[in-house]
Amino acid sequence: MENRIVVGGALVHQGRVLAARRSAPAEVAGRWEFPGGKAEPGETPQQALERELHEELGVRARALAPLPGEWLVRPGLVLRIWAAELLAGEPHPLQDHDELRWLGPAELAEVDWLEHDREVLPAVAALLADVPTG
Template identity: 85%
Template sequence: MENRIVVGGALIHQGRVLAARRSAPAEVAGRWEFPGGKAEPGETQQQALERELFEELGVRARALNRLPGEWPIRAGLVLRIWAAELLEGEPQPLEDHSELRWLGPDELSAVDWLEHDREVLPEVARLLTAAC
């Protein structure tokens, strides 16, 4: 059976990236992640990320490029994290999140990231530094 892809978005705007604090499920509540969700059948990863960011945060974004690495979440699910740029809207924690925070390159360690999201922080820091 082929793994289903979960896309996470390192949403970048004005030299900062958006971190989202999980509200559920209980085992990850209170930890921080790059928002996103599962790709639906027939969707590209880019389409899935853009749809998920709209559903979860109420914003229009454009997927830019996939960051290195992929992480098994549980049987049959693999996470891939993409850089994305904010096109329109102010992110709101509409579902799955209790708080949002914009972080600059020197603030990335200020929140308690989920392990797989933490692994891409050096790449995210490089993107943020390049954006400045």
């Protein structure tokens, strides 16, 4: 059986990336992640990420490119984190999160990331370094 994909989005806007604090489930509540969710059957990772960011945050975003790495969340479920850009809307924590923060490159270490999200931070920092601010 093929692994089901979970996509996380490193949502970039004006030189910062969005971090979301989990409110559930209990074992990860209070930890930070790149928001996203499971791809539905027949969806590409890009489609899944764009849909999930709309459902979870109420924003329109465009998936840009996968960041290096993939992580087995549990048997049959693999996480891939994608760079994405904010197209429209102001993100709000609508599902599974209780706080959002925009972090610049120097602030990435200020939150308690879930392990797999922490592993992609060097790629996120490099992404932010390439994005013009303003």
